[in-house]
Amino acid sequence: MSSPKESSPAPADWVRGPVADLFSSYVATAALSTAHQLGILDQLAEHGQAPFGNGGDDRLSDTVVRSVHRTLHWARVVEIKDDEAVIPGPLFAEAYAARGYFYWLVKGCGELFSIAPDVALTERRTGDFYHRDMRAVAVGSRLIGDEEVEPLFDRILADPPVEKVADLGCGSGQRLIRILGNHPGARGVGVDISTAAVRLATESVESAGLTDRITLLQGDVLALEPHPEFADVDTVTCVFMGHDFWPYDSCVQTLRRLRTAFPAARRLFICDVVRTSDLPGPDTTVFTLGFEAVHALMGDYLPTLDQWHEAFGEAGWECRTVQPTTTPPNGYLFELIPRAD
Structure with missing residues (x-):
């Protein structure tokens, strides 16, 4: 042969x-x-x-x-x-319609693909071994969510109305701005680990004239501690960053810590894309290959839908509703409430 x-x-x-x-x-x-x-x-x-x-x-x-x-x-x-x-x-x-996916992939994460042969070596996967343009990631994520996820949030948050909302991984800040626009008496606090994202959110909040109602904090969502701004938050949202909670033990600890950091929270909304199990083929959806490849290169674990439900239960959250999304593909919006026990 x-x-x-x-x-x-x-x-x-x-x-x-x-x-x-x-x-x-x-x-x-x-x-x-x-x-x-x-x-x-x-x-x-x-x-x-x-x-x-x-x-x-x-x-x-x-x-x-x-x-x-x-x-x-x-x-x-x-x-x-x-x-x-x-x-x-x-x-x-x-x-x-798909421009957010392209911007997220190329401007936000493009460097990862150019260094893929290097970071395939285990010895190279230590410390800050890669770079992403987090401002572009935030902008791309906002465009991706605008199609379906954000209107879905608007409908769910309408009843009961929000009084104070915390957005974890707030990115560009547009979600907080829109929520407060829908709830004139509400206040908000945004948290993001990226200085670039916090700067972008600050610019957005100032342009919207909402600096008196929205507080922005730089911090690690995986290690949040009680804070005066968190004490009266009744609603917590987390969009497109829930996979950063993982692997499993870390996710459970983070979910438990959120109950302590936000003692008055009545609802926690997590929207994220889950890992697929089938081999890619002609019907593979937009974003799927890019999303999974980028996180493989970064060394981030992506959970399945069943793994999310297992983590919710162990961390003391009851999953009230689950809504799948078409855009992004393989996305789910979980509505969680703190379990009484």
Whole structure:
């Protein structure tokens, strides 16, 4: 039997086609993330067209912007007309809806993939062995949640109304801002371990004119202790960071500690994406491969749905409701109440 190397196909068989598309898709993913940050996608969504290139904006490299447009033209996200204008392409609506996933992957976590061969070595997996752009992670996570998770929160939090809410892993701060907008008499406190995320949230809260109602704290959610700002919190939310509680013993300890840190909390909402067990295939959903690969590279354990329920019970929380989400795929919103015993 000949080896794959000995029977390798002729270049004419792979310089075009599925393997070539894999290569180009990587470039297109980066271009989509870039187009989001530069505001190109929003301009197309709002006005239906954009200049091909920088449009006379000397702050932007005309060459780079044209390259982004050309790449997205290949991906059928945009169409270039007469080398003058860019308009939405056949896949624009879907790509625009998914822009948060691309931004989270490329801008937020892209460095992880470039160092994957290095951090595959056990000896390299110590200390701060990787870096993520946590501001981009926060922005991407907000866009991912805006589609379904945040409206779901709005409906659930309406009854009983919130008086004071704590958002763990508050990211950009937009969730707190929206909740307080829906509950005019409420107050909020946000906690995040990332200085970049806290700065972003501070900017958002100041822009919303809510500095008198929202307090932002930098801290490790896994090691929270009682704090004056926590004493009267009745509702605790935690979105897209619950997997950081794990592995199992750490998760149980963190969940128990939350009962102590927030003694007046009536409800705890955790929304997170769980680990899949099936092999990936043609129907694998957006985000699934990226989410699981990023956390494997970081060394973070991802629990299954059943493991979450086991941890809730041991930590003294009763799971009142579970609501699956379509976006993000494999996501679940758990509504928990402290168990009397």
